[in-house]
Amino acid sequence: MTNESRRAGLARKVAAPFLAVAVLATGAHLWWNTNVFGPADVCGGLVPTDAAQAVFSASGRVSDRDGLADRSGDQLDFTCTVENTSLVPGSDTGRIRVSGSRERGDFPFTDDGRWPGPASMAFFSGGATGAVGADHGWVLLPDACTTSDGPAIIEGYAPQGSDPMQLTRLLTEVADNAAERADCAAGLHLTAPDRLPAAAEQRRVGNAAVCGVKGLEFPGVPERRAEATEKVQDGTGATWSCEVTKRATYAVTQEPHIVAGIRSSPGYTEQPHTAGHQLSGFDKHHVVADCGGTPTYFSLEFDEAYTSEVDAPDTPSTQDLFTNFIDAAGKQFGCSAAS
Known part of the structure; x- marks a missing residue:
């Protein structure tokens, strides 16, 4: 074996451990700091992880913490917290709280402390009906989901500073999935608006x-x-x-x-x-x-x-x-x- 062959073989032996470490480090980064190889959805299939990731301002691993919590026998009465975590130094855990509930039909216009004032919300209708404001929004489920207890909605709280359009898209997808899950979609497919009305100014x-x-x-x-x-x-x-x-x-x-x-x-x-x-x-x-x-x-x-x-x-x-x-x-x- 020539000296050149010995040196090449030694180089490969030295490089192999470093390459293995690099591959492991890359894999660990993708696993802990991004949603690559992660699930397509969380919260019992209601929340698409791609749509949730778009709401968070930083990349990370998307999970559903404790999973979907059904609060009664009604499939449209539930809550779930979606988390975005990362091991990158200085990163914080982001959270989106998504819930389904039945409300009195004029809930967006009543002052019970839970809902932002309607003048602060951007209302939309067409492919889906709802409203979104600063880090809070809701989407109405199809009329076929309404019972004697009232209409059903999907509500979401997002991290401060989240993009309202991305939150709208997420909540619309969750509402569409929830209607399918409850068998009240009535053949309708909810779609988010292309744009939101401009916010009202003081x-x-x-x-x-x-x-x-x-x-x-x-x-x-x-x-x-x-x-x-x-x-x-x-x-x-x-x-x-x-x-x-x-x-x-x-x-x-x-x-x-x-x-x-x-x-x-x-x-x-x-x-x-x-x-x-x-x-x-x-x-x-x-x-x-x-x-x-x-x-x-x-x-x-x-x-x-x-x-x-x-x-x-x-x-x-x-x-x-x-x-x-x-x-x-x-x-x-x-x-x-x-x-």
């Missing part, structure tokens, strides 16, 4: 029309109007909302799946006529009217700045504000008082 009310609605009264002492601010959504979609900061939140929707869920919910019943309209709903400030043949939901929620002024002589009463709301905003949605 602005001063001043002398302009309140919420951009001609004739809408200011919810409070008139002298406070000049210093008040509001957040108003674009009024071209099926759902519109305006929040007069810390005073009142107005919402209107003609989105058919949301309205169907409202009308199918427990507690939905006939309400007193207002502004010439025959109404049904849950109470006198959360109602559905017939607007030119289109069922239209109106909601008005009051906040601390208004309630602190409600007894002042020039402050409109809650019912006067609601009557004015249906009359003024209703005109933009094809509502006219019954003759």
